[in-house]
Amino acid sequence: MSIPAGREWLPYCGAAPVPADLLGRWNLDALLLAGIGLVALLLWRAGETGVQRRLTIAAVALALFLFVSPFCALSSALFSARVTHHVLLAAVLAPLLIYALPEAKTRWPGSLGLWTGVQAVTFWLWHAPGLYAEALSSDAIYWAMQASLTLTAMGFWGALRRASALTSVAALLVSTVQMGLLGALITFAGAPLYAPHFFTTEPWGFSALEDQQMAGLIMWAPSAGLYLAAALIIAQRWFAAEDRGIAA
Structure with missing residues (x-):
């Protein structure tokens, strides 16, 4: 287990903290704060209902947690924190941003099948060890990762x-399976794969392999479960509508 000679990891969120330092590691990047503020303003002005504005508040709060709070620094130390970060981007922040907008403003080109595949490929690519390592050594690549995932x-x-209920449920089930498969591959890897975390996990009480296994389990169960829960909600509403139609 070695890091290439001369290679230093310089994550956007800063050097990996130790537990005693974590609470002081707020990221007060002026450009980041301005960007979040601008997005918040645009979403607030675009929202047409109280629900959409509450979703805007939730999205901004989550963005601040992910990129400004000490959790950002923690993701430099632990791959499991980084995976949690990515899952929250894809399965929580993204739908909050979409549903904070009127439906007419979220009609991007492309079918649900296309976007299901594009999202899956993007998620898998950024968790390939080599590309992941590049993202933790370059701010430009880091933000390319964050932007493309979101x-x-x-x-x-x-x-x-x-999309129709049937198509939506199918797409969510596919997303559940692909997320679980990637999580399983990471969980059962026999050795640490992610070089930026080879020497950053010990202060937190984990070996690099244990941290990686925890990350895989997070992706395998809770994150896949988010897509499965969405599929079940849509299916339940679909069946309820069918029952009402039969009763009528």
Whole structure:
């Protein structure tokens, strides 16, 4: 287990913290805060209902947690925190952003099948060890990772919003399976794969392999469960509508 000679990991969120330092590691990047503020303003002005504005508040709060709070620094130390970060981007922040907007403003080109595939490929690519390592050594690549994960997920949830119930359930089940499969592959890898975390997990009480296994389990169960829960909600509403139609 070695890091290439001369290679230093310089994550956007800063060097990996130790537990005693974590609470002081707020990311007060002025450009980031301005960007979040601008998005919040645009969403607030675009929202047409109280529900949409409450979703805007929730999306902004989550973005602040992911990129400004000490959780950002924690994701430099633990791959499991980074995976949690990515899951929250794709399965929570993206739908919040989509549903905070009127439906007419989320009609991106492309079918639900296309966006299901694009989202899956994007998620798998950024968790390939080599590309992941590049993202933790370059701010430009880091933001390319964050933007592509969020935008492809928004494309998925936007297409889901306008699809039929049957198509939506099928797409969500496919997403559940692919997320669980990637999580399983990471969980059962026999050795640490993610070089930026080879030497950052010990202060937190985990070996690099244990942290990686925890990350895989997070992706395998809770994250896949989010897509499955959405599928079950849509299916329940679909069956309830069918029952009302029969009763009428």
